[in-house]
Amino acid sequence: MQLGEKAGLKPSKPMRDVFGESLLELCKKREDIVVLDGDLGNSTKAEYVRNVFPERFFNIGIAESNLVGIGAGLAACGFIPYIVSFSSFLLCNAYDQLRLSIALSNINAKVVGSHGGITLGKDGPTQMGIEDLALVGGLPTFVILVPSDPVTMKASVFASADHKGPVFIRSSRVAMPYIYDEKNMSFQIGKALIPRDGEDVTIVGCGIMVSMALDASVILDERGISVRVVDLHTIRPIDVETLVESAKKTGAIVCAEEHLIHGGMGSNVARILSEKNPVPMRFVGLRDTYVESAEPFQLLEKYNMSTMDIVKAAEEVIRAKG
Amino acid sequence: MMANPENANSEKLREIAKTLRLDVLDMTTKARSGHPSSCFSSVEIVTVLYFGGILKYRPLDPWWPERDRFIMSKGHAAPLLYAALARAGYFEVEKLLTLRQLNSPLQGHPIQRLVPGVEATTGSLGQGLSIGIGHVLGGRLKGLDYRVYVLLGDGECEEGQIWEAAMAAAHFKTSNLTAILDYNKYQETGPISREMNLEPLVEKWKSFGWYVTEVDGHNIEDLIKSFSEVTNIDDRPQIIIAHTVKGKGVSFIEADYRFHGKALTEEQAEKARKEILCN
Numbered sequence: 309m310q311l312g313e314k315a316g317l318k319p320s321k322p323m324r325d326v327f328g329e330s331l332l333e334l335c336k337k338r339e340d341i342v343v344l345d346g347d348l349g350n351s352t353k354a355e356y357v358r359n360v361f362p363e364r365f366f367n368i369g370i371a372e373s374n375l376v377g378i379g380a381g382l383a384a385c386g387f388i389p390y391i392v393s394f395s396s397f398l399l400c401n402a403y404d405q406l407r408l409s410i411a412l413s414n415i416n417a418k419v420v421g422s423h424g425g426i427t428l429g430k431d432g433p434t435q436m437g438i439e440d441l442a443l444v445g446g447l448p449t450f451v452i453l454v455p456s457d458p459v460t461m462k463a464s465v466f467a468s469a470d471h472k473g474p475v476f477i478r479s480s481r482v483a484m485p486y487i488y489d490e491k492n493m494s495f496q497i498g499k500a501l502i503p504r505d506g507e508d509v510t511i512v513g514c515g516i517m518v519s520m521a522l523d524a525s526v527i528l529d530e531r532g533i534s535v536r537v538v539d540l541h542t543i544r545p546i547d548v549e550t551l552v553e554s555a556k557k558t559g560a561i562v563c564a565e566e567h568l569i570h571g572g573m574g575s576n577v578a579r580i581l582s583e584k585n586p587v588p589m590r591f592v593g594l595r596d597t598y599v600e601s602a603e604p605f606q607l608l609e610k611y612n613m614s615t616m617d618i619v620k621a622a623e624e625v626i627r628a629k630g
Numbered sequence: 631m632m633a634n635p636e637n638a639n640s641e642k643l644r645e646i647a648k649t650l651r652l653d654v655l656d657m658t659t660k661a662r663s664g665h666p667s668s669c670f671s672s673v674e675i676v677t678v679l680y681f682g683g684i685l686k687y688r689p690l691d692p693w694w695p696e697r698d699r700f701i702m703s704k705g706h707a708a709p710l711l712y713a714a715l716a717r718a719g720y721f722e723v724e725k726l727l728t729l730r731q732l733n734s735p736l737q738g739h740p741i742q743r744l745v746p747g748v749e750a751t752t753g754s755l756g757q758g759l760s761i762g763i764g765h766v767l768g769g770r771l772k773g774l775d776y777r778v779y780v781l782l783g784d785g786e787c788e789e790g791q792i793w794e795a796a797m798a799a800a801h802f803k804t805s806n807l808t809a810i811l812d813y814n815k816y817q818e819t820g821p822i823s824r825e826m827n828l829e830p831l832v833e834k835w836k837s838f839g840w841y842v843t844e845v846d847g848h849n850i851e852d853l854i855k856s857f858s859e860v861t862n863i864d865d866r867p868q869i870i871i872a873h874t875v876k877g878k879g880v881s882f883i884e885a886d887y888r889f890h891g892k893a894l895t896e897e898q899a900e901k902a903r904k905e906i907l908c909n
Contacts, residue, residue, distance in 0.1 A: 373757075381763060383764070386695075387768055
């Protein structure tokens with residue numbers, strides 16, 4: 309099954325290709341953009357920039373701490389560095405450099421973590437960023453973006469350049485279908501999108517989980533349940549208004565993310581709603597475990613993160629409304 | 631101030647070094663915390679850089695794009711950096727005594743641009759050299775010919791990031807990057823040779839592709855010569871390994887690692903002040 313198939317979404321495009329193309333387009337528009345690669349440019353597609361603007365592309369090699377530090381120095385000179393590697397390597401290997409040289413210094417650097425989540429599949433748990441959102445969440449000053457489709461990926465790349473300060477963009481390895489139409493979609497950091505509206509339950513998702521939530525909504529609709537889907541593409545600053553409004557409107561929330569349920573998107577949503585407007589909630593995500601090498605969809609199924617798990621959680625949380 | 635070591639007057643520099651030592655002593659004693667002995671080993675190095683005509687900078691235009699960069703990678707020597715910046719005219723000398731106090735920008739370890747002239751956030755060791763490379767690459771892209779100086783601690787060279795940066799600096803042929811290693815031979819818990827041996831240090835840096843020179847890190851004239859010497863190297867980064875004495879200038883804390891990270895008591899400080907003034 310393809311992501312977004314049930315919801316009738318337009319065919320997918322590999323997110324890394326979209327990222328590489330968007331970054332190249334950004335470099336064409338702005339001369340102050342530089343790209344720093346941790347020797348994975350062929351995999352993250354940051355190499356698209358290397359081919360056109362070799363003087364603004366630096367392969368720092370397999371040394372993430374140094375990669376982040378050099379990026380910080382370039383930012384101090386007035387450039388906007390895009391520091392690109394696998395999410396897990398950047399966040400886990402260079403955490404202290406992200407903390408001191410970027411977050412605490414509050415510099416204008418952008419960090420892009422590819423291969424977030426478990427759907428990179430066969431390369432296995434060593435390469436998977438399952439804790440990256442929790443880690444970057446521990447760095448005050450970082451804006452955190454998790455695009456859900458090719459359109460929001462491109463928008464995230466451009467919006468991150470316009471935002472002054474540290475930004476983290478997370479992408480996943482799998483291809484994602486088009487949820488939005490570039491022409492009539494307005495992307496704003498901190499403002500969630502609502503690709504589908506409904507009355508009985510809200511599914512809040514980010515990344516691949518948004519198209520999966522849309523698939524789940526079709527199945528739920530067939531069962532007489534009306535679903536609102538919130539695309540929480542920005543985890544910080546979090547869109548309190550949309551979350552509270554959704555809780556009030558539907559009275560039940562399911563959070564779905566391709567991340568540990570600890571410290572990721574869902575934890576943040578729960579913190580906001582527990583303060584502002586508590587309603588029954590359920591969480592779809594990775595539960596306190598590492599996963600294994602396999603096909604992406606096999607993993608989503610085995611670790612209870614599939615479309616049907618979202619459906620189940622929605623039905624359960626509606627029952628909890630009483 | 632423009633770079634011009636020719637005009638450096640050693641006698642005057644020795645007086646400035648004395649002033650900086652006294653500043654550090656006053657600041658850390660008042661704050662009742664800090665790392666005075668780690669500052670004291672770097673005093674002559676910092677003095678020569680800021681007041682010996684090595685760095686070009688504009689105190690009233692601290693982020694002048696063409697300035698030379700000085701990055702204090704051994705962030706625990708923050709008091710010395712603040713003292714040098716204040717004495718160079720970046721901010722009022724009176725502010726120095728607010729070190730480590732609530733609402734003062736003078737943090738225990740330096741935060742980038744929180745204080746005019748502070749180029750980088752350091753304190754978790756090992757990070758300054760990479761940032762320095764970023765400044766070199768940025769200057770190259772902008773066609774600016776400033777130099778970048780990074781002061782490293784010796785214990786700091788146990789961090790892996792230093793060697794990542796050492797490799798990258800040589801790879802990018804950062805000939806306008808000079809590292810200075812304050813080799814005072816002690817880390818927090820004891821002599822470096824006992825706790826985590828760094829030797830052979832000269833060979834290590836050479837094999838990483840750096841130009842290496844050694845100097846007595848308390849000899850003003852020799853330091854000026856070393857800083858002049860390295861500007862002639864046009865194909866690789868350079869490191870000045872400065873042999874220093876931890877706690878230099880205060881006999882009863884010299885080469886005594888137990889004073890690492892300890893401010894002196896009022897009584898000790900009084901004794902230290904007399905020694906520094908008599909030296």
